[in-house]
Amino acid sequence: MPQTPQTVLKDLKAKKFAPIYFLDGEEPFFIDQITDYIEKNAIPEHERGFNQVVLYGKDANVGLILNNARKFPMMAERQVVIVKEAQSLADLSKDESQQLLISYLENPLPSTILVFAHKYKKLDGRMALGKVLDKKAVYVRSDKVKDFKLIEWVEGYIKDTGHTIDRQSAQLLADSIGNNLEVLTNEIGKMLINFQEPTKITSEHISKYVGIHKDYNNFEFMKAIGFKDVMKANKIINYFIQNPKAHPVIPMFSLMYNYFTKIALIHQAQRNNSSEGQLASILKLPPFVVKEYVAASRNYKLGKVIEVFGYIKEADLRFKGVDSGSLSEAENLRELVYKIMH
Structure with a gap:
């Protein structure tokens, strides 16, 4: 073994x-x-x-x-x-x-x-x-760290360096950077080099030293869509468009697909009267994160979720040049988000 x-x-x-x-x-x-x-x-x-x-x-x-x-x-x-x-x-x-x-x-x-x-x-x-x-x-x-274990991995890695991090900030790093551990640890290293004494890492530290905006990031973007906060979602889109290298469009499609897949799983689990603890196990997410998905599921019934999958596929194909017309990358993303939220 x-x-x-x-x-x-x-x-x-x-x-x-x-x-x-x-x-x-x-x-x-x-x-x-x-x-x-x-x-x-x-x-x-x-x-x-x-x-x-x-x-x-x-x-x-x-x-x-x-x-x-x-x-x-x-x-x-x-x-x-x-x-x-x-x-x-x-x-x-x-x-x-x-x-x-x-x-x-x-x-x-x-x-x-x-x-x-x-x-x-x-x-x-x-x-x-x-x-x-x-x-x-x-x-x-040496296996890849699964997405649902990444927050825990970030917490453990930072703890091993002599520092600590709160759960929300660990999620911000995990959601924004992903499970490329070389990139993730490099960004953490650039941040921790600024602290000589044991420090509790917060979203303010991440914003200052890693460059992940505490309000305009992938995690907040999906949360705004899930809660149908149209104004915030569009503010984040504007921020992403101004920083295209840090926020490329293609990973957004995968992010949205995974987000709405979890909402679909919640609808299925609720039909089986699953408890919140069971939902955490099914989604492979911490309980505090599951609550946000449950709230989002109230805004997106299963029929709408199925439509969203179709919108994401259309947008992905347009980005790859299929029936793209004159839409720019930014306009393609805006149109996708509009269809999802309306």
Whole structure:
């Protein structure tokens, strides 16, 4: 069973190093996090010139990697061999290369820390190599953080830095940036660098240091649509149009579709007399967020929600050039919002 990145990082920080790490999955953030930690902390800096080798998948092969792994460290306790972009190893899927790697897995050199950073995709677990890795190596599966867990992840990440954040501000970051963890943590880092002492992060901090307006953002935009606040929705559209790089149109369609999908699920759940707690489980959202969706569902009956899906599809096609006429991106977005709210 693959281990979680959090468990492995905890062991690494406790100086518990293993002979082999195989890191794979669709989320590169955790793979880079573990790889960087080993690269910077497994051996002292003055030993790295002789005892640390970094290879890249497109320029290496399994034989070369294992030749380096089998070397003994020079006047040191251990050496480190890191294979970055391991998904680009041309021979990793070949039986002969896999058998070579399996043989090493069965009897690794204890003084070597061998790391494979296999990003953006998962190794086929049905292969013999996958089964042996699971038993003989520290095998880490780096999955994308699900949207419904992103708020909690932001809270935990900021807590680990020694700061705190309130739930609404964590939601503002999650909704506005999304689950690209590299971008998300970079923006958080730009903000936290301004605080020397433990600080509770608020929407004012996010507005000042990240540039996400506390009143004009994706979260407030969908809330305005859900509550049929026409004036606020149009103010936010005007703000988005003036900042097109920060607020591209295409992601708006997906945002709206997901929002109204949740409203449709609420209507279905209410027909089954689901409780508020059950709704939170069905929508995979915190209870305080569910209340807002329930309120929005009163403004959009199921028949209207079905119409909205059609409006979103039409707008998406127009944006891609189908029957777009002379409508600009801004006019397309305005027309979509008008149809939804009227």
